[in-house]
Amino acid sequence: MTVGDVVRLVEDAAPSDLAASWDSNGLICGDPADPVQSILLAVDPVTTVVDEALSSGVDMVITHHPLYLRGTDCVAATDPKGRSIHRLVRAGIALLNAHTSLDAAHGGVAEALADRVGLTSTVPLEPDPVSPDQGIGRIGTLVQPITLRQLATDVAAALPDSAPGLLVGGDLDAVVERIAVSGGAGDSLLQQAREAGADVFLTADLRHHPASEHLENGRPYLLCGTHWATEWVGLPPLAQRLEEDARSCGASLKVQVSHIVTDPWVLRLSTGSDRA
Numbered sequence: 001m002t003v004g005d006v007v008r009l010v011e012d013a014a015p016s017d018l019a020a021s022w023d024s025n026g027l028i029c030g031d032p033a034d035p036v037q038s039i040l041l042a043v044d045p046v047t048t049v050v051d052e053a054l055s056s057g058v059d060m061v062i063t064h065h066p067l068y069l070r071g072t073d074c075v076a077a078t079d080p081k082g083r084s085i086h087r088l089v090r091a092g093i094a095l096l097n098a099h100t101s102l103d104a105a106h107g108g109v110a111e112a113l114a115d116r117v118g119l120t121s122t123v124p125l126e127p128d129p130v131s132p133d134q135g136i137g138r139i140g141t142l143v144q145p146i147t148l149r150q151l152a153t154d155v156a157a158a159l160p161d162s163a164p165g166l167l168v169g170g171d172l173d174a175v176v177e178r179i180a181v182s183g184g185a186g187d188s189l190l191q192q193a194r195e196a197g198a199d200v201f202l203t204a205d206l207r208h209h210p211a212s213e214h215l216e217n218g219r220p221y222l223l224c225g226t227h228w229a230t231e232w233v234g235l236p237p238l239a240q241r242l243e244e245d246a247r248s249c250g251a252s253l254k255v256q257v258s259h260i261v262t263d264p265w266v267l268r269l270s271t272g273s274d275r276a
């Protein structure tokens with residue numbers, strides 16, 4: 001396979017037509033003609049992930065987040081992003097990203113998160129206008145109703161671990177069944193989750209005022225994971241798909257998923273123990 005072949009496989013898995021208009025998806029650095037035998041998947045194109053790519057000797061890195069969401073006029077090695085570009089180019093490693101395209105796609109981040117929660121009969125929370133069976137977020141039903149407390153416990157166990165863990169807002173003893181999910185920052189989807197009849201909305205990065213004002217009106221109750229954890233779940237299915245798609249083209253591709261936690265937070269301490 002070449003870098004160009006992998007770009008096409010990722011386009012099949014996460015069509016750029018599904019991406020938001022403000023977004024950036026695609027090849028960030030690398031020569032489409034270069035050969036690729038191994039790929040590293042990660043959420044963020046940060047320094048620790050570049051370190052891992054160099055030490056593991058992969059030919060290509062595919063991240064969820066873009067390196068330059070708003071574009072740039074400088075890739076000099078004078079800041080962390082420019083340094084990453086230089087290190088990758090010198091090592092002959094291509095960098096590609098699939099962001100809101102992968103969020104929305106079949107088998108993408110939203111579907112993977114719904115699968116982790118154990119939802120059935122899922123549909124997009126915000127359907128794509130052209131492909132309404134794909135889109136942002138998913139809403140579906142648990143196999144059987146459970147309490148918010150039990151759901152939170154199950155979801156916490158199903159997500160990869162990072163320091164902040166999972167925050168829960170709502171009536172812990174309430175029985176819930178219909179669950180909406182959206183990986184990454186979900187403030188903007190609170191109203192859609194309510195209008196779709198969700199009992200609970202699992203997302204990340206919820207801020208005090210939107211969350212507090214939302215809960216004043218009752219359901220959906222809120223599960224707030226971390227941005228990294230709620231999006232990382234989309235990587236293992238993508239790894240499997242890329243390896244299978246390469247195999248069906250008669251090529252061999254080794255795709256590994258990074259386990260480096262790229263949430264900014266490395267420690268969570270319970271507060272208030274000093275009550276002197």
Ligand SMILES: [Zn+2]
Nearest residue numbers: 184185227231
């Ligand atoms: Zn994100």
